[in-house]
Amino acid sequence: MRRLPSFFALRAFEAAARLGGFTQAGEELHLTPSAISHQVRALETWFGRALFTRGVRKVTLTVDGQRLLDQLSPAFDQIEDACAELRPLQSRSELAVHCSPSFAAKWLGPRLPQFMAAHPSIVIRMSSSAEPADLAKSTDIDVDIAYGLPPPHANVMVEPLGLESTVPMCSPRLLEGRDSMTPADVLRFTLIDSKVNPVQWTDWCKLNGLKLPAGARPSFDRGSMVIAAAVDGMGIALETTRFAQRDLERGDLVILDGPSFHRIERVTHFICYRKSAIDNERLIAFRDWMKAQLLPAT
Template sequence: MRRLPSFFSLRAFEAAARLGSFRRAGEELHQTPSAISHQVRSLESWFDRPLFVRQTRRVTLTAEGQRLLDRLTPAFDCIEEACAELRAPEQKLELAVHCAPSFAAKWLSPRLAHFMQAHPGITIRMSSSAEPADLQRVEDIDLDIAYGLPPAQPGVVVEALGREITMPMCSPRLIDGRGPIAPADLAQFTWIESPLNPVQWADWCALNGLKLTDRARPSFDRGSLAIAAAADGLGIALETTRFAQGELARGELVVLDGPGFRRIEREMHFLCYRKAERDSREIAAFREWLGAEMAADARGD
């Protein structure tokens, strides 16, 4: 019969010793710090000697504790290797995401690292084009994030990704030294067009009681390009603030807003996937993550 202390106490000790913290050991083992501390004290009682020197914010090993860790580490390594040899290999999952180019560049790509950290077993394959994907015909795309409401397709679920605010925005240099600006004052400036945008200058003018001027307007076929042109001082872009979060935060752009301005709020982006694949692990994970990111955006986190 083997004379051994509790395996759970040994595991708690090894984690706390390796990480130098009862709190971090609890996080790794999904237990509370007090539970880890209780198991370590139980082990110390079994040995009838202290294994840790407890300090306010950290713990350090005694000489006996270090000697025990030196022997336990290779033993736990052997146990882990033996279990890994018998365990079925983890299934590698891939998720093919098709996305509108500006949404991919300005919103999705900067956040994808969060998804990859949360779901290391899922590999993302990204593709991009202005046209929405035909999920009935293109089998190697799992999810599509479309700009503008896509055509209805049997068996395809379409979910709006929240209402977006579209506002005039420009470089602060363009209006430097001017006093308060009213909607009518925008006619003095160059207006930048983005022809693929579901919201056009004609919509904004109609909402704000203005007549659309016939002045020439430089045109960019991507919202991201229109935003870059505005940040460079070329003129005023009419774009969703979702695309311009970085430029607005860095002060490269300012929104033209005030008591006389009326904003346009619309659902602009839509998540599409096949209804039959709704509950697949990778699609469910991406939908949950995307919803959480959108909610954080809405809160301003």
């Protein structure tokens, strides 16, 4: 017979310790903070020692609590993976893909018809949000295309999706009457901020030996909105050529470039999926198709 405390108490403790509070744990487990506190108290009674140090508005793990969390979280991960493997899929043909709204609108969405034509038996179920999906919890999502490197997880594969060039770009109407541009000339225009982009104007100015002028700038919290503002002639955007590829090809935007310009190149997107699904044929087909589509940015 196993000598174990209540599973519900262990689950409440693990959630509170991982998320940093009883309120957050209650939101995840759909319980009140007092119910989480009661479960944790029962667990502390079972062990005969404190697992949290309780403050006025927050709790912190004791040494014993941290030791328990270090052992308990991997065990819950294994339980979750074992259950996910046996859980029936909603549809054998579906592949649930999650990504940021801008990636969906500017890159993935316009190309999905090509994937569907090449793989007619696979039905893509798309969702998007500003926050990356947590594949350790979101069992209804098969693939997450993360914007920025996600936190490491023992049971999640994370693969980079190649370097992206982030460059200043604007409507060609903004440059009428100018034969050439230097990096210093860029700063004479209205600069558009992209709040969620890991590359900012300060980074570009530093790389190009310039000082960013002080003052407020128009800003947007979506890369797609930044690009749309640049197309409309609001000013100069600093965005990835991956997001702007179609606008550049149509001539709605031009890149401000030349011998004196230095580009910023970074890996900013990653494809994430569970290690337990590494042999999933639908997932492999989608991953390989994406990598084939992602040619080096120009």
